[in-house]
Amino acid sequence: MDDAIEQARRRIEDSVRALRETGVKVNGGCAARVLIAIGAFMVTVWHGVALLLMGSVRYRGFWDAAIAYTLIGGIPVAAIVSLIVG
Numbered sequence: 001m002d003d004a005i006e007q008a009r010r011r012i013e014d015s016v017r018a019l020r021e022t023g024v025k026v027n028g029g030c031a032a033r034v035l036i037a038i039g040a041f042m043v044t045v046w047h048g049v050a051l052l053l054m055g056s057v058r059y060r061g062f063w064d065a066a067i068a069y070t071l072i073g074g075i076p077v078a079a080i081v082s083l084i085v086g
């Protein structure tokens with residue numbers, strides 16, 4: 001386990017070193033965009049799983065609508081926030 005962590009740390013350091021050599025600067029806006037993208041991906045995956053589970057039992061209630069509205073309203077908001085912080 002420790003060997004895998006050490007290898008991952010070395011890969012990250014190599015990537016950062018390569019970015020610095022090319023003159024690319026990574027700032028907080030870039031990190032925020034990555035986090036927003038990860039969050040949007042997780043919401044989308046959650047929506048797909050919820051559709052499968054709720055559709056299999058023909059559930060039509062509050063959580064069905066809440067999950068749909070989270071995807072429909074959340075992803076565009078995330079894209080707009082990403083444009084603002086970028």
